Amino acid sequence: MDIQEEAKSAAEQYRNVISVNEKIKALKKKVRDGTADIEDATEYASLTGKSLGDILTGQIMVLFPEKITYEEARELIGPVTRENYQSVANYVKAVIRGINQADGLGIAALVSGYPENRVEGLAKALENMTVVSKEIMKLWQSFETLSMSTVDDSVRKNIDFRNKLGFEVSVIREFHPEETIQSKHHGKGMWECPWCKSVAGVYNYEDVKDTGNDVWRRHNGCHCVITYKSSEKTDVIYNGMRARAPDNNTSRR
Numbered sequence: 001m002d003i004q005e006e007a008k009s010a011a012e013q014y015r016n017v018i019s020v021n022e023k024i025k026a027l028k029k030k031v032r033d034g035t036a037d038i039e040d041a042t043e044y045a046s047l048t049g050k051s052l053g054d055i056l057t058g059q060i061m062v063l064f065p066e067k068i069t070y071e072e073a074r075e076l077i078g079p080v081t082r083e084n085y086q087s088v089a090n091y092v093k094a095v096i097r098g099i100n101q102a103d104g105l106g107i108a109a110l111v112s113g114y115p116e117n118r119v120e121g122l123a124k125a126l127e128n129m130t131v132v133s134k135e136i137m138k139l140w141q142s143f144e145t146l147s148m149s150t151v152d153d154s155v156r157k158n159i160d161f162r163n164k165l166g167f168e169v170s171v172i173r174e175f176h177p178e179e180t181i182q183s184k185h186h187g188k189g190m191w192e193c194p195w196c197k198s199v200a201g202v203y204n205y206e207d208v209k210d211t212g213n214d215v216w217r218r219h220n221g222c223h224c225v226i227t228y229k230s231s232e233k234t235d236v237i238y239n240g241m242r243a244r245a246p247d248n249n250t251s252r253r
């Protein structure tokens with residue numbers, strides 16, 4: 001078996017599937033029209049990530065029903081995972097460019113890099129399966145989560161950038177119920193995750209900026225949307241240095 005060929009075929013299948021998916025097409029149109037927001041980017045990442053999961057789990061099950069090594073997994077999932085990353089990164093970049101423009105800010109739209117560590121983690125999880133065909137479905141949603149991480153990490157990068165420029169930034173975590181497995185087959189049943197409900201809210205970035213904060217965490221199947229808003233500049237920027245603007249109470253009398 002030529003894994004490189006199989007990896008190419010996965011990438012081709014992925015391209016085909018996402019080019020005919022009506023929901024994905026509608027989301028692509030929104031970004032071309034300049035009307036897409038972070039919720040759309042999150043949905044785009046979720047839908048393309050599901051396709052990624054379908055294709056890769058299917059392919060692994062056929063090619064490696066018993067066992068897959070870390071190296072084989074890396075080689076097989078690498079190219080298509082990169083392709084997914086690129087399209088999600090382009091999408092979120094366009095959305096953030098629009099947000100910056102709407103806020104009247106001539107600042108760059110930032111995107112996170114290829115999630116190398118997460119992809120390695122997935123390859124390790126694949127290697128750790130005892131019988132691939134029995135356990136692979138447990139990892140199906142991990143590909144969706146991987147895809148969504150590019151939106152979350154990019155959003156966070158832009159929040160951090162604004163914060164460093166002296167803006168006061170609010171992080172907004174919106175609760176979105178999840179589709180249950182049954183609802184996929186019977187068209188009903190939304191799961192209202194208590195953890196996601198409890199972590200939803202509006203936070204001052206300074207209070208939640210540590211990497212491990214729950215606001216930034218996502219479990220498999222989680223469809224919450226993490227977005228942001230920044231208020232007027234509270235600080236004055238001198239030559240790129242951050243300095244506190246005098247407030248009314250302490251200014252000259």
Ligand SMILES: [Zn+2]
Nearest residue numbers: 193195196222
């Ligand atoms: Zn949840």
